[in-house]
Each structure stands twice: as C-alpha cells, then as structure tokens.
Amino acid sequence: MTPTSRPSEDTAALLDVRDLRIVYDSPRGPVEACSGVNLTVRPGEFVGIVGESGCGKSTLLFGIAQLHTAPARIAGGEVLFLGKDLVTLPPKELGDLRWRNLAVVMQSAMNALNPVRTIGDQFEDAILAHEKWTDERIRERSAEVLRLVAIDPVHLGSYPHQLSGGMRQRAMIAMALLFTPDLIVMDEPTSALDVVAQRSLMVQIKELQQKLGFAVVFVTHDMSLVSHFSDRLLVMYAGQVVEFGPTRTVFDTPSHPYSRSLLDAFPSIRGPKVPLLGIPGDPPNLADPPAGCRFNPRCPVVQDACRSEAPELYPLEASPGVQSRCLAHRPTDPIDISSPATEVTAS
Numbered sequence: 001m002t003p004t005s006r007p008s009e010d011t012a013a014l015l016d017v018r019d020l021r022i023v024y025d026s027p028r029g030p031v032e033a034c035s036g037v038n039l040t041v042r043p044g045e046f047v048g049i050v051g052e053s054g055c056g057k058s059t060l061l062f063g064i065a066q067l068h069t070a071p072a073r074i075a076g077g078e079v080l081f082l083g084k085d086l087v088t089l090p091p092k093e094l095g096d097l098r099w100r101n102l103a104v105v106m107q108s109a110m111n112a113l114n115p116v117r118t119i120g121d122q123f124e125d126a127i128l129a130h131e132k133w134t135d136e137r138i139r140e141r142s143a144e145v146l147r148l149v150a151i152d153p154v155h156l157g158s159y160p161h162q163l164s165g166g167m168r169q170r171a172m173i174a175m176a177l178l179f180t181p182d183l184i185v186m187d188e189p190t191s192a193l194d195v196v197a198q199r200s201l202m203v204q205i206k207e208l209q210q211k212l213g214f215a216v217v218f219v220t221h222d223m224s225l226v227s228h229f230s231d232r233l234l235v236m237y238a239g240q241v242v243e244f245g246p247t248r249t250v251f252d253t254p255s256h257p258y259s260r261s262l263l264d265a266f267p268s269i270r271g272p273k274v275p276l277l278g279i280p281g282d283p284p285n286l287a288d289p290p291a292g293c294r295f296n297p298r299c300p301v302v303q304d305a306c307r308s309e310a311p312e313l314y315p316l317e318a319s320p321g322v323q324s325r326c327l328a329h330r331p332t333d334p335i336d337i338s339s340p341a342t343e344v345t346a347s
C-alpha cells in the first residue's frame with residue numbers, strides 16, 4: 001500500500017491502526033480478510049464500523065485486540081495503542097494492557113461468560129489477573145460496575161443462564177468497565193437482542209461512554225444502529241475501508257457507491273417510506289477478489305476503469321474529514337460516475 005492510502009496522520013490518536021493486513025491460511029490458499037486497513041480513534045471517540053457480513057469487521061476487531069487465533073495471522077502493519085505497537089508487544093505486556101486499558105465485548109455474552117461460574121466469580125478472576133485487591137475491594141468494585149449498567153449487585157451471585165440476554169450483555173460491559181479502560185472494542189454486542197433491548201443497550205453504552213470518557217470501536221452490520229451514537233463511521237467492503245468520516249456526513253451524503261447502497265438497504269425509522277433497494281450480488285470471495293475496485297461487479301455506477309484500476313483511500317476536498325476509496329474521488333483524473341452505469345456484472 002502506498003503512502004497516499006494514509007491521507008491523514010492523527011497525532012492525537014489513542015488507537016492508530018496502520019496498513020493492517022490479516023490473513024487466514026486456508027487449504028485453498030491465503031484469504032486476506034483485512035487488506036491494508038488504516039484507522040484512527042481519538043480519546044473518548046465512538047467509531048462505528050459497518051459493512052455486510054463477511055467483509056472483515058470481526059477480523060479487524062480481533063486483530064486490534066490481538067485476540068486472533070490460527071488460521072488467522074497478522075501479515076503486516078501496526079496497531080499503535082497508547083504509543084505501543086500491539087502487534088509486536090510481548091504477551092506479558094499485552095496481557096497487562098488488556099482489561100486495564102483495552103477491553104473487549106463480544107457478540108454473545110453466553111459464549112464469552114463461563115456458564116458454571118457466577119458473575120461475581122468471573123469479575124473477581126478478571127480483577128485478580130491484574131491487581132492484588134482485597135475481597136472487600138473486589139466486591140465493592142464489582143457491585144459498582146454492575147450498578148453502572150443498571151443491574152442490581154445481587155446478581156453477582158447469579159449464573160449467566162439466570163440473567164436475560166440483555167442483562168448478560170450488560171454484565172459483559174460491566175466487566176469491561178472494571179478498570180475503566182481507555183478503549184472498549186465491541187463486536188455486535190446488541191445483535192442477539194430484540195430491537196427495543198438493542199436500542200436501550202446502545203443508549204446505555206453511549207451514556208457510560210460520555211460519563212467515563214472511554215473510546216469505543218463498535219462493529220455492526222446495521223448502519224442505522226450506529227447512526228445516532230457514533231462520532232465517525234467506517235464502512236468496510238471486502239476487507240478494505242471504502243469510506244471513513246464523520247457519521248452525520250457519511251449518513252447524509254455518503255460518498256462511496258457502496259456506502260450509498262448500504263444505506264439504501266436499511267429502512268429509516270423516521271424518514272419517508274421508500275422502497276428498500278438490496279445490493280445486487282454478493283461480496284467477493286476474499287481468496288480471489290476482483291481486479292480493480294473490489295466493489296466494481298456490484299457497483300451501480302461502475303465505469304470501465306473501475307474494472308482494472310484499484311482505487312486508494314482518497315481524502316475528499318469537498319467533505320473535510322471524509323475519505324473514500326472510489327476512482328471518482330481521486331485527486332487527479334477522477335472518473336465521472338454521473339453518467340449511466342455500464343453493465344453491472346453481479347447476478
């Protein structure tokens with residue numbers, strides 16, 4: 001990847017992911033699920049990551065937290081967090097940073113929590129892995145973080161199966177808050193919940209974030225879910241960042257044709273009723289992505305150049321803070337996508 005793919009150095013960044021490449025080694029060859037991802041997160045910022053299933057969102061999160069396991073491996077790049085590169089950090093130092101400075105909340109609390117240990121025991125394990133606190137201090141802190149997520153501390157004595165799905169997710173968030181980390185990465189923490197519980201959990205995460213000041217990287221495939229809660233939105237497609245910018249701007253005036261298609265595929269809760277447009281075709285096989293722009297076989301405004309020239313992530317002069325991976329946005333010789341699209345090859 002060339003330096004032009006990294007248009008904005010962000011010296012104030014808490015997390016600075018640089019040209020990260022994550023590969024799954026499969027019997028049929030390497031599958032690059034993250035292809036040169038650049039991403040910055042500032043202290044206290046809420047960054048949403050959206051994209052269709054299989055575009056590499058979870059892989060990226062696992063890579064950021066260095067929780068990836070074989071057959072996944074980091075094939076290049078850096079994950080700078082609090083000035084340290086997590087990719088090369090010795091396991092002991094990485095272990096010290098996790099929970100204390102960087103916490104992770106995964107999709108299903110039922111899988112992440114140990115079913116045969118009480119919530120309180122699991123909080124205690126997490127604390128004792130880092131601190132030699134007294135039993136009383138552990139109890140106090142555990143009760144405090146449960147209260148923060150509106151769960152009665154009496155549930156420190158409960159087993160995960162005794163809590164509702166929403167409570168389990170909130171208990172996981174409480175656990176992530178034990179040391180008030182600088183950053184919490186969340187992989188679809190609301191996806192197993194009904195829409196009402198989803199919204200209430202999102203509101204709660206946002207309130208906690210504003211109160212405690214931690215930054216959030218939040219992965220979802222639901223663009224509308226993060227629209228009200230994130231400061232910046234990163235749109236991923238086929239292992240690459242295709243658009244990154246202030247959420248309102250990306251939402252109101254999406255620049256990349258994929259972002260536009262993704263928005264058209266979700267209903268607006270309050271806006272006028274419009275027919276939902278699906279995105280034709282499927283995301284590509286990452287073992288053999290298409291030449292040129294990876295979205296070209298499905299792009300409604302594809303031009304001939306898109307089939308052979310791979311776009312970089314270009315900063316948009318007209319939209320400060322927005323970057324787009326579309327040849328229409330390259331600073332020199334941008335292509336014209338206003339004319340009717342040539343034939344879309346996706347079925």
Ligand SMILES: Nc1ncnc2c1ncn2[C@@H]1O[C@H](COP(=O)(O)OP(=O)(O)OP(=O)(O)O)[C@@H](O)[C@H]1O
Nearest residue numbers: 024026031033052053054055056057058059221286
């Ligand atoms: N164990 C594996 N072996 C080979 N390839 C894999 C493996 N796990 C994931 N992949 C590849 O990585 C790509 C990205 O997967 P990932 O789970 O990160 O996507 P995602 O955007 O998080 O999807 P979802 O929204 O469904 O969770 C997949 O399309 C797949 O090609």
